[in-house]
Amino acid sequence: MSQSGTQPAPSGPSLLHDPVFNRGSAFSSEDRARLGLEGFLPPTADTLETQVARIHLQLSILDNDLQKYLLLSDLQARNETLFYAVLMSDPAVFMPLVYTPTVGEACQKYDHVLRATRGMYLPITMKGRLKEVMSHWPQRDVRFIVVTDGERILGLGDLGVNGMGIPVGKLALYSVCAGVPPEMTLPITLDVGTNNGTLLDDPLYLGLRQNRVRGAEYDAFIAEFVAAVTELFPLCCLQWEDFANINAVPILERYRDQICTYNDDIQGTAAVAVAGIYGALKLSGEKLTDQTFLFLGGGSAATGIAELISQAMVLEGATIEEARARNWLFDVNGLMVNSRTDIAGFQKPFAHDHAPVSSFVEAIEAIRPTGIVGVSTVPKLFNQAVIEAMATINARPIIFPYSNPTSRSECTAEEAYRWSNGQAIFASGSPFPPVEFGGKRFVPGQGNNVYIFPAMGMAVLATQSTRVTEDMFIVAAKAVAEQVTPDDLALGLIYPPQRDIRKASLHVAARIAELIFDKGLARVPRPADIEAHINELAYIPRYPTI
Numbered sequence: 164m165s166q167s168g169t170q171p172a173p174s175g176p177s178l179l180h181d182p183v184f185n186r187g188s189a190f191s192s193e194d195r196a197r198l199g200l201e202g203f204l205p206p207t208a209d210t211l212e213t214q215v216a217r218i219h220l221q222l223s224i225l226d227n228d229l230q231k232y233l234l235l236s237d238l239q240a241r242n243e244t245l246f247y248a249v250l251m252s253d254p255a256v257f258m259p260l261v262y263t264p265t266v267g268e269a270c271q272k273y274d275h276v277l278r279a280t281r282g283m284y285l286p287i288t289m290k291g292r293l294k295e296v297m298s299h300w301p302q303r304d305v306r307f308i309v310v311t312d313g314e315r316i317l318g319l320g321d322l323g324v325n326g327m328g329i330p331v332g333k334l335a336l337y338s339v340c341a342g343v344p345p346e347m348t349l350p351i352t353l354d355v356g357t358n359n360g361t362l363l364d365d366p367l368y369l370g371l372r373q374n375r376v377r378g379a380e381y382d383a384f385i386a387e388f389v390a391a392v393t394e395l396f397p398l399c400c401l402q403w404e405d406f407a408n409i410n411a412v413p414i415l416e417r418y419r420d421q422i423c424t425y426n427d428d429i430q431g432t433a434a435v436a437v438a439g440i441y442g443a444l445k446l447s448g449e450k451l452t453d454q455t456f457l458f459l460g461g462g463s464a465a466t467g468i469a470e471l472i473s474q475a476m477v478l479e480g481a482t483i484e485e486a487r488a489r490n491w492l493f494d495v496n497g498l499m500v501n502s503r504t505d506i507a508g509f510q511k512p513f514a515h516d517h518a519p520v521s522s523f524v525e526a527i528e529a530i531r532p533t534g535i536v537g538v539s540t541v542p543k544l545f546n547q548a549v550i551e552a553m554a555t556i557n558a559r560p561i562i563f564p565y566s567n568p569t570s571r572s573e574c575t576a577e578e579a580y581r582w583s584n585g586q587a588i589f590a591s592g593s594p595f596p597p598v599e600f601g602g603k604r605f606v607p608g609q610g611n612n613v614y615i616f617p618a619m620g621m622a623v624l625a626t627q628s629t630r631v632t633e634d635m636f637i638v639a640a641k642a643v644a645e646q647v648t649p650d651d652l653a654l655g656l657i658y659p660p661q662r663d664i665r666k667a668s669l670h671v672a673a674r675i676a677e678l679i680f681d682k683g684l685a686r687v688p689r690p691a692d693i694e695a696h697i698n699e700l701a702y703i704p705r706y707p708t709i
């Protein structure tokens with residue numbers, strides 16, 4: 164068990180195997196004498212800073228990112244304080260290792276590279292016993308659960324229980340980016356089987372060896388899980404992550420008005436996209452209500468973004484019908500037009516009257532969007548013809564290939580800048596390095612819900628909010644965008660720089676918290692200074708007193 168925050172600290176050498184209390188070489192000589200550790204450690208006592216420098220060195224001699232991921236994962240299992248100190252020493256360097264893109268490769272190989280386990284695995288074979296099993300978790304005050312059933316892990320598809328890397332990585336970023344105390348977080352994977360034949364045939368696969376359970380039995384399992392969470396952890400916010408849209412959409416609809424919950428792929432992604440659009444409009448000088456968006460993909464992320472853009476347009480004077488009419492979806496079967504018979508209920512608001520169009524470039528020529536958003540899971544579909552078409556129609560085309568990980572990105576930053584002759588306003592789901600083009604340096608932004616979910620978490624923690632509402636995501640989007648400086652914009656950067664993500668997230672958290680208090684959703688009194696209150700709550704990696 165790797166998270167033991169409510170347990171009394173062990174003593175003697177077993178302390179060195181408790182990730183919460185372990186300080187490794189940083190135990191002072193006095194503490195070593197007091198705690199029965201003399202003789203178990205090399206004689207010189209380190210500082211946390213020296214330990215961080217040692218991990219930097221260890222990482223620098225590894226030549227591939229999966230190895231670095233594993234080193235950091237082992238560190239998290241051994242010494243949590245040092246793990247967070249390392250990640251927070253340079254978030255821009257470490258986020259791509261514990262999160263997208265590397266976490267994608269780690270999930271694909273999770274059963275092969277497994278070391279210490281983390282979080283809870285709840286197979287459907289435990290149906291009827293979920294509360295009892297979850298009550299074994301040692302922490303009583305769990306405030307955030309990120310839960311997946313592994314069916315749509317990034318753009319990599321059904322990875323079964325191997326998807327656990329996602330809840331683990333997202334929750335680490337709650338702490339790194341917005342200071343949510345790690346002991347309040349719990350990653351969970353629900354195992355309802357997998358339809359991934361390669362995994363089912365792999366002797367090393369660790370999940371249930373059966374196809375996915377669907378329908379009433381699945382829904383009952385989810386209902387039992389939600390009931391267990393609310394009974395065991397009454398202040399917990401439940402974040403649904405990387406479910407396939409057939410489950411993600413109805414689960415959110417079922418629970419959003421009942422408990423404190425949200426779906427990051429639908430709502431968090433929507434907020435980061437709207438933030439990016441606000442940033443882009445600062446560059447182009449245009450109005451939101453004059454924009455038209457064409458999405459490649461018509462799933463959870465596309466419909467979530469399209470709806471929040473529509474809500475944001477309504478705030479600027481459009482009717483909801485006018486706003487939705489400016490958001491178009493294009494999926495495997497072409498442009499979503501009303502005459503199609505395969506359109507799901509959640510896609511209907513964005514299916515419009517138009518003749519069928521089967522090529523994306525032709526759809527661009529017909530719709531004349533000001534921005535395209537790639538949430539298709541398919542790499543390279545923003546090809547040269549697509550980018551050139553956008554650059555012909557728009558002086559500053561918005562190009563957002565949002566699919567993760569990098570191997571699924573609809574285009575690279577370099578391609579977008581080159582094919583648009585430097586006109587593109589670009590952001591991608593996974594990070595790309597700066598690009599030199601036409602004598603200019605462009606710094607691509609990362610349009611990723613990591614700018615939203617940690618901040619949402621801190622806002623909920625600071626207020627004990629009863630709900631997560633749609634307007635909280637609009638406020639979050641504005642709070643991200645308002646931090647983009649003229650210097651950032653001059654580089655083409657439409658999100659706050661990642662090196663400053665903690666500062667940015669705490670600001671976003673304060674803005675969301677204000678709204679929570681204004682709307683009467685908080686369960687704690689309103690502090691005089693919300694930003695200061697949030698800063699006081701924010702976790703800082705320091706060795707706990709023993």
Ligand SMILES: NC(=O)C1=CN([C@@H]2O[C@H](COP(=O)(O)OP(=O)(O)OC[C@H]3O[C@@H](n4cnc5c(N)ncnc54)[C@H](OP(=O)(O)O)[C@@H]3O)[C@@H](O)[C@H]2O)C=CC1
Pocket residue numbers: 315316317318319407408427428429432435459460461462463464465493494495496537538539540541565566567568571591592593610611612613
């Ligand atoms: N940047 C960020 O912060 C985030 C990025 N994402 C990324 O977005 C992607 C999609 O996620 P999500 O919406 O939840 O997944 P979904 O599975 O719900 O949606 C994918 C959509 O893409 C469509 N699609 C598949 N192949 C093609 C194709 N060749 N051409 C056009 N459309 C296609 C699918 O159609 P059909 O269903 O008919 O197959 C479906 O509508 C993932 O890669 C994910 O990593 C998601 C959340 C956050």
Ligand SMILES: CC(=O)C(=O)O
Pocket residue numbers: 263316317318405427428566567592611612613
């Ligand atoms: C970022 C994210 O949530 C996804 O790609 O699914």
Ligand SMILES: [Mg+2]
Pocket residue numbers: 317404405427428
């Ligand atoms: Mg996700």
